[in-house]
Amino acid sequence: MSDKPILFISDLHLEPGRPDISQAFFSFLDAFAVKAQALYILGDFFNLWLGDDHVTELSTQIAGKLHALSNAGVAIKLMHGNRDFLMGESFAQSCGAELIQEPYLLDAFDQQILLLHGDVLCTRDHDYMSFRQMVRDPKWQQEFLSRPIDERIEFATKARKQSQSMSSNKAADIMDVTPADVTKTMLKHNIITLIHGHTHRPAVHEHPKVYESAVRMVLGDWDDGGWYISWTPEQLFLHKIDSPVISDGNSSLK
Numbered sequence: 450m451s452d453k454p455i456l457f458i459s460d461l462h463l464e465p466g467r468p469d470i471s472q473a474f475f476s477f478l479d480a481f482a483v484k485a486q487a488l489y490i491l492g493d494f495f496n497l498w499l500g501d502d503h504v505t506e507l508s509t510q511i512a513g514k515l516h517a518l519s520n521a522g523v524a525i526k527l528m529h530g531n532r533d534f535l536m537g538e539s540f541a542q543s544c545g546a547e548l549i550q551e552p553y554l555l556d557a558f559d560q561q562i563l564l565l566h567g568d569v570l571c572t573r574d575h576d577y578m579s580f581r582q583m584v585r586d587p588k589w590q591q592e593f594l595s596r597p598i599d600e601r602i603e604f605a606t607k608a609r610k611q612s613q614s615m616s617s618n619k620a621a622d623i624m625d626v627t628p629a630d631v632t633k634t635m636l637k638h639n640i641i642t643l644i645h646g647h648t649h650r651p652a653v654h655e656h657p658k659v660y661e662s663a664v665r666m667v668l669g670d671w672d673d674g675g676w677y678i679s680w681t682p683e684q685l686f687l688h689k690i691d692s693p694v695i696s697d698g699n700s701s702l703k
């Protein structure tokens with residue numbers, strides 16, 4: 450097996466109104482991803498995804514860049530987030546990528562790592578958990594995707610407003626992962642390393658209740674800069690990318 454790094458990113462929230470984030474992502478591809486063996490995109494890659502049939506200038510541009518990376522020999526894996534859970538096989542194909550389902554056990558360098566977007570761990574947010582159950586139901590998705598695009602846009606706008614007004618009344622810890630569920634999940638999958646995003650709280654946490662060396666690495670969202678994790682036979686590392694100049698920040702938070 451190749452010793453080239455495996456990279457992880459999440460929460461870029463790509464959208465037409467933020468061409469700077471798309472640009473940072475393209476610089477990241479050219480500077481780092483092209484030297485990797487695989488790139489795992491762990492959800493909320495797009496700020497909003499209303500169906501693969503809703504082709505936009507942005508989606509076409511991103512698919513083109515990813516497909517070029519795939520042609521260069523980098524395996525690309527796409528996991529759903531809470532904003533782009535409707536990303537489908539057809540879009541994945543246009544990126545030369547593979548859709549992966551969470552929880553995803555990644556086996557490499559003689560070790561197993563568990564990958565999640567992270568929203569399933571935020572179990573104290575009951576409103577969100579019931580919304581999630583609804584929209585992840587294949588029947589709901591099929592019905593939703595059969596609606597005209599302007600109806601889908603209307604639904605998404607309403608859902609966003611509702612979630613924003615609900616979030617503003619919630620305590621900060623409710624919006625974070627539930628520690629007991631992290632322990633349970635790690636023990637259930639028998640792993641000592643978990644990588645997720647979603648919470649926008651980049652950090653490396655120790656989880657001694659799981660195992661003395663157990664860690665949970667949390668990717669950050671992309672805004673002024675970006676975040677990625679690299680995994681090589683030697684180490685796992687959380688990197689901050691400073692913007693506008695892309696550089697290997699080496700800011701391990703561990």
Ligand SMILES: [Mn+2]
Nearest residue numbers: 493530531647
């Ligand atoms: Mn998310």
